[in-house]
Amino acid sequence: MIESVSKRAFSGSSGTYNVHALELAAARVRTQKGLSIKVFFLDDTDHTFHIDKRAKGTQLLDQVYQHLELVEKDYFGLQFSENGCTPTNNKPECMRWLDHNKSVKKQLGNCEDKTLYFRVKFYVSDPSKLQEEYTRYQFYLQVRRDILELRLHLPPSTACLLASYTVQSELGDYQPDEHGPDYLSNLQLVPEQNDDMERKISELHKLHKGQLPADAEFNFLDHAKKVDMYGVELHKAKDNTNKDIQLGVTSLGLVVFLNNIRINTFSWAKIMKISFKRKQFFIQLRREPSENYDTLLGFNMETYRSSKTLWKACVEHHTFFRLHSPKVRRRFPLSLGSKFTYSGRTEFQTVEEVRQRSRLERKFVRSPSRTIMRQTMPPPALEDKGKILPAPARPPRPYDNKVTSSGAKEPRKAWEEDDNRLSDDFNDGVFLERPSEGPFSPGKVLSYVDEEPPSPTSNGLYDTPPYSGSHSPTSQIVDEGMVMIVLHPDQDGKYGFNVKGGTTKEDPISVSRVAPNTPADKCNPRLTEGDQLLMINGMDVQQSLHADVVTIIQEARVTNSGQLILTVRPNALYGVSEEYEEPPYQYVPVSGELHNRPPSPSNALEQSILLLADGLASGALIAQYEMLHRKYPDLTCDEACKQKNVNKNRYRDISPYDNTRVVLEDCPNGDYINANYVNMPICGTEIVNKYIATQGPLQNTTEDFWQMILESGSSLIVMLTTVIERGRAKCYKYWPNVGESLPMANVTVRCDEELSDESSSFVYRNFTLIDNKSNEERVIKHMQYVAWPDHGVPNSPALFLAFTDQVREARQNQSNDASAPVVVHCSAGIGRTGVLVLMETAMCLMEAGQPVYPLGIVRSMREQRAMMIQNASQYKFVCESVHTAYTEKII
Incomplete structure (x- = not known):
């Protein structure tokens, strides 16, 4: 060590660098010119990011995405609050999303606690x-x-x-x-x-x-994803009757909730404009061909800020889910109103980019679930033993926390048996899924289109095979908006995808499921659920039926080395379904025996209920429903298609069969009405429940409807819809107000009474029907179910069963003739109408001690009116209701 140094040593060619002083100065500059932002992540970790004082939101977001190594980053965002509330308070109006294009400092304001929360902003539909x-x-x-x-809420x-x-x-x-x-x-x-x-x-x-x-x-x-409130932030509002409702925005459109129950959905395809002014929020709906006016709906929000927050959420969700690229902002110096536009990438752009790139092979660590530890457990229970006992030790598993994205074994679905015996019995293994709702957790039973037809004595089920690297699929763009994909089967002869659609020639064929790590999954771009099939091996399949497409794909395996050339339109290019999405059940024939069935009781009714429960639990009941004819091709509907009758149909594709249609005898407007007689005999008895299943009357068919009531002798009308649902007319108000009369050519209708039940779920009316020619009077009871959501099912069977029981009682008390038909209608006269007919029939069968087979009841109804019970969710609901009625001894 040098003990003494002369001054000369520091003179001449020498230098000094003051490290400590410069570090302090740099720290002071960073403190003065930078911002420290703490971000809390979804796994309960946090990280502090340093950005420039003038940095925009995009710079902070990029740091966050880089920190997480997120690839599909556009679904996420950062939330913050101006008044210190957190995302847990369920008040979206007090939370803000960090804007890409605005200064972070200006957005956060002068709040000392610069804290943001990483959250999902756009909930993917699948x-x-x-x-x-x-x-x-x-x-x-x-x-x-x-x-x-x-x-x-679940x-x-x-x-x-x-x-x-x-x-x-x-x-x-x-x-x-x-x-x-x-x-x-x-x-x-x-x-x-x-x-x-x-x-x-x-x-x-x-x-x-x-x-x-x-x-x-x-x-x-x-x-x-199937839960109504999935991905929905609720904004408090009031409708035009000053009733408290909640509005939410999803990938499909604007959703209206009442007490956390979805009552309306306005899809993006039906919305023309969205606007707000002060505390009012407006949507303008697309004009239907039959309408000569625009529908403008207004909602009253709590504050101006909440109104603008909802409007901005609509702008962002519509742009992200419906457009190919964000709208370019047009600058007008004197423009009025908000200039806000969504500036990020759209889902289409995100999906396309990820499709074009190779998959990221990496490991990530799943954090332990600290948030699910119960905080309210009292300590005395643990202190009794003197110490806190750790959880029982278990052997470590290599996949506990670290998971390789592309190298892991294929995912296997719930309820899959890991049993060699099953592998011997069923060549292709087991591949089962169950949906989430209902007491039985009924599910999908899946097979793939390229699978051999199952034998009648075994389950045709498929275990996802490993992808064979020897067959490398290639793809290319063949036209704008279309892609050609070349697939070769794996070593088990599978392509690994399913198709749906093709029930009619107008129903397009699309991909319903793609199994992981199969040739269909390894395409570049990847074959994706929802992709529409246009051509298969050069053959146009746009108007082919489902069975024909399956045959083409199966035949491809044994020709030309199994090469399958698909021309598809990617699902991101042709938009989102505008209507309620039914559960994507796929039919696989099932043997008559179900595994683990309890011993068969001697009582046939009990046995049928056990079979019903088993079918719901396994998904077989729903699968069999999907195979039924929606409309019998040998039954004609010629009368409905005549030019003079076309305008009497509410929907173009829902027409009455000619052989069971109601024929009017003395109606000024002709003998046609969109209605069918539906007779349901009760086995083991002489009882036949008679119905007229009809559409909700139009304004121009109101007189026809009342003429039908007069001629049929009916004194009971069951209405299963409201007049307006989802902003659309579902049924014309074909009755007068209380104390008023509706005069027509042959009849006059007077409304004497109108009452609601305590739950506001049902409305009861009493009408007097007067025959103008004979002056005879008849009392008509009108029962309306107002709490049934359009394109959905009731949340619980309880109210529905109570209503059905009241219908049965009213039928027995008909004033004129107990055998007269009950007139039942919803909007189309097939969906909710069919559910009620099946439920009442099942109740009568149970009362008579007869077995209940819902599938047979549906088949019988559809032989008399097409498409009765419109979709799988309605069928599942009514089957659960039948089981509830029996197990809770309602009958």
Whole structure:
């Protein structure tokens, strides 16, 4: 060490660099010119980011995305509050999304606590659109948080099912020697958790054997997406009657809720304009061909700020989900109103970019679920033993936390049996899924279109085979908006995708399911659920039936080395379905015997109810429903198609069969009305329940409707719709107000009374029908179910069963003739109408001690009026209602 240095040593050619002083100065500059922003993530971690004082939102967002290594980043955003509230308070009007193009400092203002929250901003309509496993994991964390923070309201059965997937992801397979009776008691899985729910979650957890964390999370999202409030932030509002409602924005459009129950949906395709002025929010709907006016709906919001927040959410969601690219802002120096536009990328752009790039092969660590630890557990129970006991040890699994996105084994679905015996019995293994809702968790039974037809004595089920690297699919763009994909089968002869549609020549064929790690999944761009098939091996299939397309694909395996050339239109290019999406059930013939069926009782009714429960639980009942004829081709509807009658039909594609249609005898407007006689005999008795199933009257068919009531002798009308639903006329108000009369050529109708029940679910009216020629009077009872959501089903069977029971009682008390038909209508006269007819028929059968087979009842109804019970969700609901009526001894 140099003890002494002369001054000369520092003179001449020498230099000094003051490191410490410069570090302090730089720190002072960073403090003065930079911002430190703390971001809380969905896994309960946080990180502080440093940005320039003048930085815009996009710079902070890029740092966050880079920190997480997110690829599909455009679904996410950062939220902050101006008044210190957090996302857990369920008040969207006090939360703001960080704008890409605005200064971070200006957006955050002068608040000292510069804290933001990383959240999902745009909830994907289907998790299969997300290509990255890590993206799905982030969505899983968000939806789980939504449930625990009461933003996503679930029926108890759905909550238990989703919780069981969380347990599978956290704890792995159920192990009897490790998981004792109370192994879920210290985990907060669902709101208001109790012992009964924990038992149900545990039973469902046992059924998820073999699922990796990634599988469980995918199934979690696949079921969560079907819940009405999935991805919806509710904004408080009032309708034109000053009733409290909630408005939310989704990928499909604007949704209206009443007490957390969806009552209306205005799809983007039907909305022309969205605007706000002060505290009022407006939507203008597209004019229908039959209308000569525009429909403008207004809602009163709580504040100007909440009105603008909802408007901005609509702008962003419409742009993200419906447009190919964001709208270019046009600058007008004197323009009025808000200049806000969405500036990020759209879903189409995100999907296209990810499709064109190779998949990211990486590992990521799943964080332990600290948020589900129950905080309210009293310590004395643990202190009794003197110490806190750790959870039972279990052997480590290589996939507990670290997961390789592309190298993991194929996902296997819930309820899959890991049993060699099954592999011997069923060549292709087992591949089952169950949807989330209802007490039975009924599900989809899936097969692939390129699978051999199943034999009548075994389940035709398919286990996803591994992808064969020897067959490398290639794709190319063949035209704007169309893609050509070349596939070769794997070593098991599978392409790995399903198709749906083709029920008629006008019904397009599209991809309904793509199995992971199969040739269909490895395409570049990837074949995706919703892609429309245009050509197969050069053959145009745009007007082909489903069975023909399946045959073409199966034949391709044995010709030309199995090469399958598909010309498809990607789903991102032709938009989102405008109507309610039915559960995508796929039919697979099932043998008559179901596994693990309890011993058959001697009572035929009890046995039929057991079969009903088994069918709901396995999904077979729904699958068989999907195979029924919606309309019998040998039954004509010629009268409905005549030029003079076309305008009497509410819907072009719903017409009455000629052989069972109601023929009017003395109507000034002709003998046609869109209505059918539907007779339902009750086996074992001489009872025949007679109905007239008809559409909701139009203004120009009101007189025809009352003429039908007069001629049929009916004194009971059951109405299963409201006059306006989802902003559209569903039925004309064909009756007068209380105390008033409606005179017509042959009849006069007077409204004597109108009453509502305590729940405001039903409205009862008494009419007097006067025959103008004979002056004879008849009392008509009118029963209206007003709480049934359009394109949906009631939330619970209880109210529906009560209403059906009242219909049965009213039928027996008809003033003129107990055998006269009951007139039942909704809007089209097929969906909700069919549900009521089936339910009343089932109740009569149970009362007579006869077995109930809903599928046979549907078949009998459709032989008399086409398409009765319109979709699978309605059929599932009425089957659950039948089971509830029996098990709770309502009959």
